[in-house]
Amino acid sequence: MFSLIHFLLSLFLILHLTPQPVTCWRPWPTTQTNLTDTPTDLQFGPSKKFEGSSDFVDLKYHMGPVMTTNITVHIIWYGTWHSSQKRIIREFINSISDDSVPPPSVSGWWKTVQLYTDQTGSNISRTVKIGSEKNDRFYSHGKSLTRLSVQSVIKSFITAKTKPLPITPKNGIYLLLTSPEVYVQDFCQQVCGFHYFTFPSIVGYTLPYAWVGNSAKLCPGVCGYPFAVPTYIPGLKPVKAPNGDIGVEGMISVIAHEIAELVTNPLVNAWYAGKDPIAPVEIADLCEGIYGTGGGGSYTGQMLEGRDGATFNVNGIRRRFLIQWVWNHVVNYCTGPNALDQ
Ligand SMILES: *[C@@H]1O[C@H](CO)[C@@H](O)[C@H](O)[C@H]1NC(C)=O
Numbered sequence: 001m002f003s004l005i006h007f008l009l010s011l012f013l014i015l016h017l018t019p020q021p022v023t024c025w026r027p028w029p030t031t032q033t034n035l036t037d038t039p040t041d042l043q044f045g046p047s048k049k050f051e052g053s054s055d056f057v058d059l060k061y062h063m064g065p066v067m068t069t070n071i072t073v074h075i076i077w078y079g080t081w082h083s084s085q086k087r088i089i090r091e092f093i094n095s096i097s098d099d100s101v102p103p104p105s106v107s108g109w110w111k112t113v114q115l116y117t118d119q120t121g122s123n124i125s126r127t128v129k130i131g132s133e134k135n136d137r138f139y140s141h142g143k144s145l146t147r148l149s150v151q152s153v154i155k156s157f158i159t160a161k162t163k164p165l166p167i168t169p170k171n172g173i174y175l176l177l178t179s180p181e182v183y184v185q186d187f188c189q190q191v192c193g194f195h196y197f198t199f200p201s202i203v204g205y206t207l208p209y210a211w212v213g214n215s216a217k218l219c220p221g222v223c224g225y226p227f228a229v230p231t232y233i234p235g236l237k238p239v240k241a242p243n244g245d246i247g248v249e250g251m252i253s254v255i256a257h258e259i260a261e262l263v264t265n266p267l268v269n270a271w272y273a274g275k276d277p278i279a280p281v282e283i284a285d286l287c288e289g290i291y292g293t294g295g296g297g298s299y300t301g302q303m304l305e306g307r308d309g310a311t312f313n314v315n316g317i318r319r320r321f322l323i324q325w326v327w328n329h330v331v332n333y334c335t336g337p338n339a340l341d342q
Pocket residue numbers: 034035036037235
């Protein structure tokens with residue numbers, strides 16, 4: 001079943017020549033901007049246990065593999081990156097399995113992801129580590145990438161003559177991060193990031209990968225939300241980014257989103273909702289725009305505010321982050337470590 005779906009999916013994507021990686025992050029739910037105006041929100045009342053909860057969410061396990069052994073994230077820094085920006089992103093990824101950080105923590109957020117299992121009952125690994133890192137300072141594939149050229153970038157690093165990226169199909173995540181000058185197909189209009197797997201016909205292997213773009217120049221109001229807001233929505237105010245870099249901190253929540261989905265659905269045949277494997281709704285899609293208790297519609301939910309006025313919801317190594325919640329299939333709603341009732 002797994003190889004059949006996999007095969008059909010690859011075939012579909014190759015035949016159509018415009019593969020749509022199906023696992024994209026959309027900026028926020030397209031609902032009202034005023035919570036008190038919406039009858040659906042009112043229905044749940046102020047003490048709702050709501051955060052995305054619905055009897056209609058049919059998240060299911062489709063028998064494919066998930067990442068149950070120590071997860072390694074290989075990073076490709078595409079374009080121009082400052083060391084301070086790299087540090088924020090590295091510290092976020094390293095925070096995922098650091099239990100020494102006080103709650104609410106990034107590792108507390110990962111606990112929801114760990115609730116997912118495979119056919120054998122093995123949980124998602126608690127350990128996520130950075131593996132190899134590569135720089136592509138001179139935009140080897142240009143400043144405008146397509147979904148297919150993203151795979152070619154990955155190929156060029158796993159086949160590099162010197163220090164190629166290791167081939168780790170079972171527990172490796174190939175994370176391509178593009179700097180603000182780089183446009184990637186559908187960036188800003190439809191997606192801020194996506195995950196998928198590479199095609200053997202292009203790359204030589206089936207490797208789970210994710211792309212996340214820095215939106216600072218192209219669309220901070222879309223992909224850097226809520227640190228920047230779109231001008232066409234009146235009355236919406238941006239919040240202050242905890243590390244002072246809207247582009248990078250917008251990326252952090254998208255990286256969190258993509259990693260959570262990738263490990264629970266690396267070959268797009270494991271955990272997703274909806275009947276269509278071409279357009280699955282995954283564990284982070286179900287909680288888009290929800291950062292705290294009460295979140296839903298266009299309301300972010302209760303977040304935390306630092307003394308410096310910055311908004312965050314989790315502590316990490318040396319710094320704070322704001323990351324969206326993910327779907328908890330045990331209780332059937334979105335959960336996060338900063339929930340008020342924990
Ligand atoms: C939301 O709606 C309420 C009631 O209609 C109104 O008093 C309030 O000003 C609105 N808030 C925003 C941000 O539009």
